Amino acid sequence: MLSIITLSILVLLSIVLIVILTSVTKLNAFASLFIVALLLAMVALPDKDVVQILKEGFGSTMASIGFLIIFGAIIAVVLEKTGGAISIANYILSKTGHGKAASAMGITGFIVGLPIFCDSGYIIMSGLVKSFSTKAKIALPFIAFVLATSLYSVHCLTPTHPGALAASGILNANIGMLILLGILFAIPATVAAFFWIKWQTRKNTYEETEPSKGEIGNEGQLPPVSLSLLPIATPLVLIAIGSLLAVMKVPESNFVLKGLAFIGQPIIALLIGTFLSLFLLKNRAVKSINSILESAIEKAGPILIVTGAGGMFGMVIKETGVGAYAGEFFLQTGLGLAVPFLIASILKTAQGSSTVAVITAASFVAPMLPALGLDSETGKLLAMISMGAGSMMVSHANDSYFWVVARFSGINSNTTLKVYSTATIVMGIVTFLCVWLTSFFIL
Structure with missing residues (x-):
């Protein structure tokens, strides 16, 4: 039996190895997580059934989040292919006016970012960024980075996205409540980023740019905004109702409330959103629907595999007992919620992927929760948001999203870094401070 010190060193080395494999050697995230989880299990748990531990970690993660990722991917693909996301952007701009184009892009990014991954969302909306910049005579970096950060905030904080989903499964947190809290805490992050970017770009002069060819200019081709918003808004409303009823503990005799509680479960709510998204399709023939489903499954497949591998790595760490030991140590430091935040921050900055950072952090933090006093439902939720805040810091040259933003906006890397x-640093710190202040009232 290895000592707890030896086990702790092995776990730390395994995390360092994940960082090296994903960021230095550029090895696929699934392969990195699987190899490291297997090696750690073989070395640290020689007396246990290694294969069974790996299968249990992978399977339990898939059971908790698999359907959510698939349904979310279908909604995202439909919004992308039908122009629903562009329709929402045009509608918001028409209400705010060209003078507030940056605000319009921020609101659009926040809404569109709920079902769509930040990189996909930015690619879809990048044409509108240049068009809005030209029409409103607003500096391109201002409007481009406002869109980028609004998409990024919900990507890191809400479990409609793979990192937060996988981490919530590892921590066994209430996904419905986490979606609502994630959206709530993403608001101050987005607002803080908006004002920071506005201040940073205050001296930039407007330069004429050509509208992107990626923009869908004919609004007659776009679906109605009400129909575009339906697959996003409906699941969120249903989940909010379901989470509220879960807190209230619905009586068995009330079938209406039981029915609402059933459709308010995240899986059922997103399934309903998926059906509603199909109304955006002009061609609803089986062949057309199959094409959408195939695209979504192709998109969801790699994400499912990576999140499952993250759950597997988490199960191995849990079996070593290092997390509980580390929790006792950190408890004496009085850092509390800062622990998950700092771990996720270090991992994100070191290897670039917010998804890998939050999954790895959750694997490390989960066994610490009792020692940190965060094993209650509320504690798990706040720990999750803290890790989400940490996974925002710092998006720089080792993050693929950084290059998506720079290249699709046509802004040089020095300006993007500056x-x-x-x-993203401001966003992470502001979000964590909001979580920390909230903990005094609800924890």
């Missing part, structure tokens, strides 16, 4: 990367 404005966008520093904005």
